[in-house]
Amino acid sequence: MLIVMDTLATASQVQVVCAEITAMGLTPHPMPGAQRTAIGITGNKSAVDASRLEQMPGVARVIQVTAPYKLVSREFHEQDTLVDVSGIKVGGDRFVIMAGPCAVESAEQIDSIAASLRESGAHILRGGAFKPRTSPYSFQGLGESGLRLLADAGKRYNFPVVTEAIDNETLDLVAHYADLVQIGARNMQNYSLLRHAGRCGKPVLLKRGMAATLEELLMAAEYIVNEGNPNVILCERGVRTFADHTRNTLDLSAIPFVQRTSHLPIIADPSHGTGRRDKVIPLSCASVAVGADGLMVEVHPHPDSALSDGPQSLFPEQFRDLVKRVSAIAGVVGRHLN
Numbered sequence: 124m125l126i127v128m129d130t131l132a133t134a135s136q137v138q139v140v141c142a143e144i145t146a147m148g149l150t151p152h153p154m155p156g157a158q159r160t161a162i163g164i165t166g167n168k169s170a171v172d173a174s175r176l177e178q179m180p181g182v183a184r185v186i187q188v189t190a191p192y193k194l195v196s197r198e199f200h201e202q203d204t205l206v207d208v209s210g211i212k213v214g215g216d217r218f219v220i221m222a223g224p225c226a227v228e229s230a231e232q233i234d235s236i237a238a239s240l241r242e243s244g245a246h247i248l249r250g251g252a253f254k255p256r257t258s259p260y261s262f263q264g265l266g267e268s269g270l271r272l273l274a275d276a277g278k279r280y281n282f283p284v285v286t287e288a289i290d291n292e293t294l295d296l297v298a299h300y301a302d303l304v305q306i307g308a309r310n311m312q313n314y315s316l317l318r319h320a321g322r323c324g325k326p327v328l329l330k331r332g333m334a335a336t337l338e339e340l341l342m343a344a345e346y347i348v349n350e351g352n353p354n355v356i357l358c359e360r361g362v363r364t365f366a367d368h369t370r371n372t373l374d375l376s377a378i379p380f381v382q383r384t385s386h387l388p389i390i391a392d393p394s395h396g397t398g399r400r401d402k403v404i405p406l407s408c409a410s411v412a413v414g415a416d417g418l419m420v421e422v423h424p425h426p427d428s429a430l431s432d433g434p435q436s437l438f439p440e441q442f443r444d445l446v447k448r449v450s451a452i453a454g455v456v457g458r459h460l461n
């Protein structure tokens with residue numbers, strides 16, 4: 124439920140309504156806006172008696188929120204949320220590109236790719252240190268030394284960094300080094316990890332599970348925001364379908380749907396979304412055209428010898444080309460890269 128206060132409502136009237144909501148055993152979420160304050164209500168297991176609240180001084184109207192997600196819904200919060208990743212704002216006019224290798228492999232590898240990405244115009248450096256691999260025999264990431272190498276390269280080339288946390292044991296360590304903590308597709312419904320991410324003090328990049336509906340994605344985001352962390356960026360990274368010409372099917376229709384339903388920014392990951400290097404540039408162009416707030420792209424100095432996701436990783440010169448093309452399309456849809 125959402126209480127919309129009158130444009131002339133006073134701060135003390137807002138306080139009294141919040142106190143009444145608390146007395147009803149519910150949680151008020153006051154949201155001051157440009158014109159008026161709205162107060163979201165969570166914590167109800169069944170319908171709330173609106174009449175009591177409707178009659179209180181300063182209340183303009185009471186709206187029933189129909190979506191199961193509350194804090195992340197547009198009904199609760201009309202304006203777009205801008206997530207500030209150490210100075211790079213995601214969700215505004217700027218189209219934000221996160222790029223880097225699937226995994227941090229060595230000091231030389233991350234340094235060389237960061238230097239090249241700085242030249243090409245990326246905004247945020249990515250690189251996994253804890254990798255969720257299908258096989259226990261595959262490269263699992265460098266762990267804390269990988270985090271340190273990523274953070275050092277970020278500092279050297281003036282990039283905020285994003286990296287994945289795969290479990291509760293290492294999330295605080297990841298949050299210590301990262302500017303943006305990634306929760307991967309495989310963990311989208313790991314609810315204790317989502318709650319922990321909501322308390323980690325850093326913005327969170329939440330990737331869509333490979334078999335998750337958009338309602339499930341938004342409910343997962345609700346877990347993070349409900350812990351008091353409103354800084355969530357969503358990511359469409361492809362879902363499993365019958366198609367076998369790609370590894371996953373990048374669901375571009377998710378982007379306008381989420382933007383209509385939620386105030387959170389959403390980016391696209393055409394690398395995991397297709398699994399094929401030759402599809403990454405076309406689907407990056409499509410993502411910006413459809414209104415995505417940014418991209419996550421895998422780029423490696425030597426994709427053919429990458430320890431993970433080589434077949435979908437771009438060569439540095441391909442990434443340079445991607446930025447040029449995406450930048451041209453961004454201009455058409457009212458966005459810019461700089």
Ligand code: PEP
Binds near residue numbers: 255308330395
């Ligand atoms: C990744 O970004 O490296 C990754 C593992 O992504 P996803 O969780 O989308 O598979």
Ligand code: MN
Binds near residue numbers: 421432
């Ligand atoms: Mn990868």
